Amino acid sequence: MSRTASNRAAPRDPFAVLGRPLPPDFYRRSSLQVAPDLLGLLLCHDTVDGLVAGRIVEVEAYKGPADLAAHSARGRRTARNEVMYAAGGCAYVYFIYGMHFCMNVVTAVPGAPEAVLLRALEPVAGEDLMRERRGARAATAALARGPGNLTRALAIDRRQNGIDLATSELRILRPADDSFPRPAPRDIVRSPRIGVDYAGAWAKRRWRFSLRGSASVSVPPRARPAR
DNA sequence: GAATAGATTGTCT
DNA sequence: GACAATCTATTCT
Numbered sequence: 001m002s003r004t005a006s007n008r009a010a011p012r013d014p015f016a017v018l019g020r021p022l023p024p025d026f027y028r029r030s031s032l033q034v035a036p037d038l039l040g041l042l043l044c045h046d047t048v049d050g051l052v053a054g055r056i057v058e059v060e061a062y063k064g065p066a067d068l069a070a071h072s073a074r075g076r077r078t079a080r081n082e083v084m085y086a087a088g089g090c091a092y093v094y095f096i097y098g099m100h101f102c103m104n105v106v107t108a109v110p111g112a113p114e115a116v117l118l119r120a121l122e123p124v125a126g127e128d129l130m131r132e133r134r135g136a137r138a139a140t141a142a143l144a145r146g147p148g149n150l151t152r153a154l155a156i157d158r159r160q161n162g163i164d165l166a167t168s169e170l171r172i173l174r175p176a177d178d179s180f181p182r183p184a185p186r187d188i189v190r191s192p193r194i195g196v197d198y199a200g201a202w203a204k205r206r207w208r209f210s211l212r213g214s215a216s217v218s219v220p221p222r223a224r225p226a227r
Numbered sequence: 228g229a230a231t232a233g234a235t236t237g238t239c240t
Numbered sequence: 241g242a243c244a245a246t247c248t249a250t251t252c253t
Contacts, residue, residue, distance in 0.1 A: 060245070062245075069245070070245085071245080076239095078238075078239075079238090080237080080238065080239090094237090094238095094245085095236075095237055095238090096236090096237085096244055096245070096246065097234085097235075097236080097237095097243095097244060097246050097247080098234070098235030098236035098237075098244090098246095099234065099235055099236075099246080099247085100246050100247075102245060102246085104245085117245055119245090146246070146247070147245070147246070148246045148247060149246090149247075193245070194245070194246090195244085195245050195246070196245060198243095198244090199245095218246095228252105228253085229251100229252080229253075230250105230251085230252070230253090231249105231250085231251075231252085232248100232249090232250085232251095233247105233248090233249090233250100234246105234247090234248090236244100237243105237244095238242105238243090238244090239241105239242095239243095239244105240241090240242085240243105
């Protein structure tokens with residue numbers, strides 16, 4: 001067959017084998033609705049070093065202005081969190097503790113400052129590159145366990161702040177492979193968010209969502225039973 | 228196994 | 241000047 005014209009014309013899409021982007025409406029909902037729906041999807045980053053992808057297994061919803069744990073609490077709007085006020089579907093990346101980046105998915109409609117923090121992935125592609133970036137000879141399940149480790153394993157930093165997650169080098173995809181099925185509701189665990197004790201009653205809300213049984217979830221969702 | 232401290236800097240009061 | 245949507249190693253029990 002010599003029908004190479006169309007092949008030549010089509011730009012190579014390194015993401016195509018992994019899955020397809022989500023439609024804009026997926027992100028234009030409350031962070032409380034989007035958060036559990038992100039579980040099982042793929043976060044992928046294509047850089048000069050190679051393509052890396054992981055299955056999202058742990059997230060947290062932040063819903064300003066009411067939510068006092070959110071950067072947008074009480075309607076706070078600064079240069080740092082400005083992108084939270086944009087339309088859902090882009091990345092919000094910020095620097096914390098002098099050494100870590102955290103990545104969020106902006107949700108809801110323009111003007112509603114909501115986001116979902118991505119806390120952990122199970123490696124799916126580019127495991128060697130992830131391990132190289134993490135340095136240590138870490139276990140596979142731990143390569144992107146925890147928000148700081150996730151951004152480091154995927155080489156995510158300020159440069160990705162505000163970019164579109166459907167069209168950029170950093171994307172979220174619905175997996176094409178049947179070996180990554182949509183998680184059943186009973187496999188989604190709700191628990192309080194991590195590291196927001198300063199937010200009082202808001203810290204007790206179970207706005208963390210994780211996949212039951214995943215070895216990559218950062219903090220065991222259930223407090224250890226006392227015995 | 229649980230608790231603690233140190234690293235290190237952008238952001239906001 | 242205080243502190244943060246963290247991680248790791250170390251030091252207790």
